[in-house]
Amino acid sequence: MPFVNWLKRNLVVIAGLLTLAYLLLPNVVVTVFSFNKPNGRFNYQWQQFSTDAWTDPCGVADLCGSLGLSLQLAVWATLGATLLGTMIAFALVRYRFRARGVVNSLIFLPMAMPEVVMAASLLTLFLNMGARLGFWTILIAHIMFCLSFVVTAVKARVMSMDPRLEQAAQDLYAGPAQTFLRVTLPIAAPGIAAGALLAFALSFDDFIITNFNAGSTVTFPMFVWGSAQRGTPVQINVIGTAMFLVAVLLVLASMVLGNRRGRRKA
């Protein structure tokens, strides 16, 4: 039974490859169809190869405007959520205060609550306050739901941190500010970075909450949704593919940098 034996030996690899394919297949479809030249308005059937969309990514009205807005929102939401979330995480791990238990569970609420419910209640809140829907209401909403993810990521890191490291820094003549900058922050950095990446992805992606609270503002996910009613321009696939490539390149670059640094240190 040489085949069965071969299968037994390589089962893990095969399962891994299949899972990878499952994950990557949608991306492959998006990429392939970004080179399509569809007949009509819908890009659902392969017609013929063309680089038209790639040479003119902003060729569709409002697409690049909405993309720019989404990137801008994502950057600010990431900054806001990361800053607040990091401080909350430190407070929750390091200090014992009266409402600590309550805050700890409240922080998780946005993750647990159905997005639609949160979106609707946020809208109610904004309308009652008389806020004008637009960039700022979207930003406030994004920071709010990104916060829980940042807190979770940073908290895990801070909890696993040996408090003696900071004591050692203090023992070695570092005052409170120096201790934070030289020891606490660098050690917590991977957790903070993970939280920030998560926040960026969530904010850039978000449709439901944004759609409720955007007023007449249109973000990229809202643009894609809107255009899907009337036809899907190939440029959407181009933007999707480009973002995927940027992400892959960033990961590769960080791996290469990390390797080189590791080798130099050794």
Added chain:
Amino acid sequence: MKTTDNSGDVRLSGISKTYGSFTAVHPLDLTVPQGSFFALLGASGCGKTTTLRMIAGLEEPSSGTVRLGDQDVTALPPYKRPVNTVFQSYALFPHLDVFENVAFGLRRRGIKSVKKQVEDMLELVQLGEQARKKPHQLSGGQQQRVAVARALINHPQVLLLDEPLGALDLKLRRQMQLELKRIQTEVGITFVHVTHDQEEAMTMADTVAVMNAGRVEQLGAPTDLYENPQTTFVANFLGTSNLIEAEVGTRSGDDIVLEAGGGKLVLPAARCSAPTTAGGRLLVGVRPEKISLTHADDAGEIPEGRNRVTGRIADASFIGVSTQYVIDSPVCPELDVYVQNIERDSRLVPGAEVVLHWNPAHTFGLDAAQDIDAGLEEEAA
């Protein structure tokens, strides 16, 4: 290394630490002279680490003062005190390499040219080759040496060591004990060493303070503590002691004659830390290795003037250099006796009737009002 300079003296006056209703350290007075190797010895939870952390400034005392030399540092934060600590499990900065770990203290004090000093220090602890490695790439012993180098490079007035060898295996621990002792003699800095390992404390320190439940039980040179313990805790925690309950009889010259299980035992009055009124009770102690064992048939050969106790061998375990006997005796159900394996008497097997005898000068007397088993359960730690 004793000098007239007292800048490295550590003086604790009435220092205590309470957490809510729990008292970790009872008011304590302690002076560690400049240049000495001082050990705080005790089981976990006895307050030794808290005491050390109060010297470092990492713990604020509930009362009392900490002085270094002539300076009162009680109110100073740790980063303003001229002391450095080698932490338990080292607390090396994981994101910095060995060089930067060692340079950390110098850089924080604004010293620009650190290269030469760091390299010299790494040479001293034999880690010159490892300067660019991260802490997790080093072995336990190497990490320990980085921790020592990182503290010593700052030339502190006092170096505090919090169980620095606890994470190492036995052989490496012995090696590092000698190494630390060598470094201390070389640099002449006051070392305050916290440990639960009695052998470690006795090998390294000039002076040992045995702590129990937030108090110093006894303080002295290792030989003094071992030969002349003043409490049952010290007697049991440092090595092993046989404690026999006895009644005070008559006094003859410098000796006290005691009565135990129908026999007589002699105790030099100077080696008794408890009041001795005739008819009162005492605990008579003797270390297992001071006792000789003679088969009952040869009892006549035992010289006059030795303390004698009869018994039967309950158990014998051969451990190479010596044989450890447990003797069942009328004065005490379990007496430990360690006999060097010089000439082995083949009759000394379990069940044999024996006479235990020892030089009265090795006997010590303790107050019978104490718990006879104090310090026993902690000893295994």
